[in-house]
Amino acid sequence: MIKKNKDMFFFKEKKIKEKKILSKSFGMICEKILLEDGNEFIAKSYLKKISNFNAITSEAKSIKYMKKKFPKLFPKIYYFDNKTLVMEYIKNDGNKGKDFEKELAINIASIHKIKNNKYGFDFDTPIGGLKQPSKYSNNWVEFYKKNRLGMVFEEINNENPMPHKLNRGIEKILNNLENLIPKNPPASLIHGDLWDGNILFDQGKLKGLIDPGIHFAHNEMEIAYLSWFKYITKNFYVHYSNIIKLDNNYKKYEKIYQLYYCLLNVHLWSRDYITNASEIVEQYV
Numbered sequence: 001m002i003k004k005n006k007d008m009f010f011f012k013e014k015k016i017k018e019k020k021i022l023s024k025s026f027g028m029i030c031e032k033i034l035l036e037d038g039n040e041f042i043a044k045s046y047l048k049k050i051s052n053f054n055a056i057t058s059e060a061k062s063i064k065y066m067k068k069k070f071p072k073l074f075p076k077i078y079y080f081d082n083k084t085l086v087m088e089y090i091k092n093d094g095n096k097g098k099d100f101e102k103e104l105a106i107n108i109a110s111i112h113k114i115k116n117n118k119y120g121f122d123f124d125t126p127i128g129g130l131k132q133p134s135k136y137s138n139n140w141v142e143f144y145k146k147n148r149l150g151m152v153f154e155e156i157n158n159e160n161p162m163p164h165k166l167n168r169g170i171e172k173i174l175n176n177l178e179n180l181i182p183k184n185p186p187a188s189l190i191h192g193d194l195w196d197g198n199i200l201f202d203q204g205k206l207k208g209l210i211d212p213g214i215h216f217a218h219n220e221m222e223i224a225y226l227s228w229f230k231y232i233t234k235n236f237y238v239h240y241s242n243i244i245k246l247d248n249n250y251k252k253y254e255k256i257y258q259l260y261y262c263l264l265n266v267h268l269w270s271r272d273y274i275t276n277a278s279e280i281v282e283q284y285v
Contacts, residue, residue: 026055026129026268032089040089041078053124053131056085062125062212063087066191069114073107073209090200090208097204101232104199104206105239108226112219112244114189119143119216127193127213128268130155134215140185141178144218144260150174152263162266162274169281170263173256180284181218181253188219196231220250224257255280 018034027048033041044056060080067074075088097103120136120143133151137143153170156162173180191198192213200208223246226232237246259280265273 028056028129042075042087042089044085046083051131053126054082055126055129055131056080057082058123058126058131059211060085060087061123062214063210066111066209066212066214070107070111073206074212075208075210090210091202092200092207093202095204096201100201100204100206101236102239104232105236106243107206107209108191108194108222109240109243111191112188112222116187116189116216119187120147121215125192125213125215127264130264130268132192132213132215140187140218141181141183144181144221145174145177149177149256149260149263152260152267156263156267159267160271162277166274166278166281169278169285170259172285173259173281176284177256180256182247182249185218185220185247187216189214190217190219190222192217192222194222194225195229199231218257219244220246220254221257221260223250224254225261227254228258228261255283 015036016033017036020032020034022030022032022042024030024047027046028044029047031043031045033043035041044059046056057080060077063074064077067076075090077085077087079086118136118138119140121134124131124134126132130152133147135147137147149170153167153174157167161167191209192215193211194209198209198211199206200210223237223240226236240246259277262273262277262280266277
C-alpha cells in the first residue's frame with residue numbers, strides 16, 4: 001500500500017489529500033490518489049507476492065509499449081518499480097453513448113492492424129495477476145495449446161482439480177486443437193484482457209483501455225472474449241468487419257477461444273464458471 005512519507009519522492013512534496021481503494025485482488029491493491037492540488041493518480045502495489053512473476057512491472061512495460069503506439073488510448077506511466085506502479089487516472093463515468101460499439105470497433109481494429117511475424121511477445125504478460133507465457137512461436141496452434149488454454153488448464157488442476165468429465169473433455173479438445181482453430185492466422189497485436197471493466201467511457205466517449213496483457217495472437221481470440229461477456233452486438237461486428245474481416249468460420253471456433261477466458265475465471269474468480277466451461281466443452285466432444 002502507498003505510504004504518504006514514501007510518496008513524496010514521486011509527488012514532488014505535494015501532499016496526499018485522499019486515497020480510495022478501488023480493488024484488492026491477486027495480492028495487489030489498486031488505489032485512486034487525490035493530491036491537495038487536485039491532481040489524481042492510480043497506484044498499484046503489492047500487498048503480498050503470490051508468485052515469482054512480477055505482474056506490476058510487466059503491466060507497466062505493457063502500458064508503456066501501448067502508450068507509444070496509441071497515446072490517446074492508454075494511461076501515462078509516471079513511476080514504477082518492482083513493487084509499485086503509479087499512472088494517470090482516466091475519468092470514467094461509464095456512460096458509453098449511442099455509438100460506443102462503432103467507436104470501440106474502430107479503436108480495437110487499429111490495435112489489431114499491427115502485425116508481427118510470430119505469436120507471443122518480448123516478455124511474459126499479465127492477466128489477472130497470472131503470468132501469460134509469451135515466448136515467440138511460429139505455430140499458432142501450439143502457442144495457444146501450450147501457453148494459453150493448456151497453461152490455465154494445468155494451473156487449475158494443480159491447485160484444485162475440476163470434475164473428471166470436464167477434464168477429459170478439455171484434454172480431447174487440446175489433443176484435437178489443430179482441427180478446431182485456424183492453423184496460421186495473422187499474428188495481430190491484442191490488448192489481451194479486453195472485458196468491460198478495462199474499457200473506460202466518460203460522457204459518451206471512449207477514454208481509455210487499462211490492464212493490458214498484450215501479445216501477438218489471432219485477433220479473433222479478442223473478439224471472442226468481448227462476445228463472451230455479451231459486451232458487443234451485431235453493430236460492433238459490422239464496424240469491425242469494415243476494417244478487418246472476420247473469418248467465415250469464426251463462429252465455429254469462437255467458443256474454443258472463449259474457453260480460455262472461461263477457465264481463467266474458474267482459476268482466478270469463481271468455481272461457478274465450471275458450469276460455463278462444461279457447456280462449451282460439450283459442443284466439441
